[in-house]
Amino acid sequence: MITENLVSEQSDWQRELRQAIHNPLYLLTLLKLSDSALAHRVAAKQSFSLRVPRGYVARMRQGDPDDPLLRQVLPLEAENKQIQGFSIDPVSDVAAEKVPGLLQKYHGRVLLVATGACAIHCRYCFRQHYHYSAYNPSAVLDSIRADSSITEVILSGGDPLTLTDKRLAELAHNLASISHVQRLRLHTRLPIILPERINDELLAWLTGTRLQAIMVVHANHANEIDEKVNKALQSLVDVGITVLNQSVLLRGINDNAAALIALSEALFKSRVLPYYLHILDRVQGAAHFEVSMETSTQLLEQLRVALPGYLVPKMVREVEGMAYKQPE
Numbered sequence: 001m002i003t004e005n006l007v008s009e010q011s012d013w014q015r016e017l018r019q020a021i022h023n024p025l026y027l028l029t030l031l032k033l034s035d036s037a038l039a040h041r042v043a044a045k046q047s048f049s050l051r052v053p054r055g056y057v058a059r060m061r062q063g064d065p066d067d068p069l070l071r072q073v074l075p076l077e078a079e080n081k082q083i084q085g086f087s088i089d090p091v092s093d094v095a096a097e098k099v100p101g102l103l104q105k106y107h108g109r110v111l112l113v114a115t116g117a118c119a120i121h122c123r124y125c126f127r128q129h130y131h132y133s134a135y136n137p138s139a140v141l142d143s144i145r146a147d148s149s150i151t152e153v154i155l156s157g158g159d160p161l162t163l164t165d166k167r168l169a170e171l172a173h174n175l176a177s178i179s180h181v182q183r184l185r186l187h188t189r190l191p192i193i194l195p196e197r198i199n200d201e202l203l204a205w206l207t208g209t210r211l212q213a214i215m216v217v218h219a220n221h222a223n224e225i226d227e228k229v230n231k232a233l234q235s236l237v238d239v240g241i242t243v244l245n246q247s248v249l250l251r252g253i254n255d256n257a258a259a260l261i262a263l264s265e266a267l268f269k270s271r272v273l274p275y276y277l278h279i280l281d282r283v284q285g286a287a288h289f290e291v292s293m294e295t296s297t298q299l300l301e302q303l304r305v306a307l308p309g310y311l312v313p314k315m316v317r318e319v320e321g322m323a324y325k326q327p328e
Contacts (some may be wrong), residue, residue: 101135
């Protein structure tokens with residue numbers, strides 16, 4: 001049964017997207033930080049523009065230049081430094097492309113880059129330099145049909161939930177018509193960034209095929225999970241969708257045990273299990289977010305001491321050419 005009292009008008013979440021903030025100085029003004037030292041570190045020009053919905057901004061602390069939500073989205077001059085070892089394709093997406101828009105790195109699973117659009121531009125995004133191009137749905141489906149080893153299709157992007165429910169429903173039904181595909185997984189940040197997106201229409205198509213549905217959301221800090229987000233996440237679980245969370249370990253945002261423990265606790269309160277804690281993908285422009293391996297290892301040990309095992313995410317790194325994500 002579809003849950004009641006959810007936002008059901010697509011225009012609501014689409015309106016929120018249209019009203020997203022794109023001007024860094026305006027964002028700082030809203031947060032009473034226009035005269036702060038942080039304002040002088042904002043990048044005057046960005047190849048990867050600012051984009052952040054107002055509902056997410058409302059969760060930021062006014063007057064705090066170190067707010068962990070603000071630091072995830074604010075473009076800084078540090079992004080323009082060329083750092084050795086950081087590249088525009090850090091996880092070798094280009095080499096993994098089977099046909100345009102369809103990537104395969106691991107056995108039995110393919111990743112469909114459904115769109116280049118996102119509700120928010122995270123400054124550490126490993127696809128911020130990716131050359132998005134429109135994929136041919138027929139070619140993608142034919143490629144999946146031709147490989148009977150594929151049991152799971154992952155919708156990614158960008159963010160697949162920026163697409164309309166009508167388009168996503170059609171895609172889900174087309175994938176369900178391929179007999180060897182058993183699971184549909186969505187990688188999305190929208191339930192965290194724009195909880196209004198979890199509406200009755202979305203729940204209907206996501207549960208409306210024979211495919212087992214999994215949603216992997218992306219929260220990095222407990223402050224991202226307010227009551228609206230909690231309600232949206234629980235509505236997904238209520239209709240039988242497996243919901244997991246993946247985070248990125250980010251310097252100055254969640255690189256301390258207290259922040260990571262609070263995140264795991266907040267997720268579980270929303271009936272979401274911590275899944276992965278990613279070591280930063282070394283994408284050009286994100287070096288200032290990198291956490292040392294020594295610190296990362298110490299943090300994982302602190303989590304294991306403080307939390308039950310089911311609340312400790314797996315710390316992993318994606319390594320080019322390896323058959324699975326490498327545990328750390």
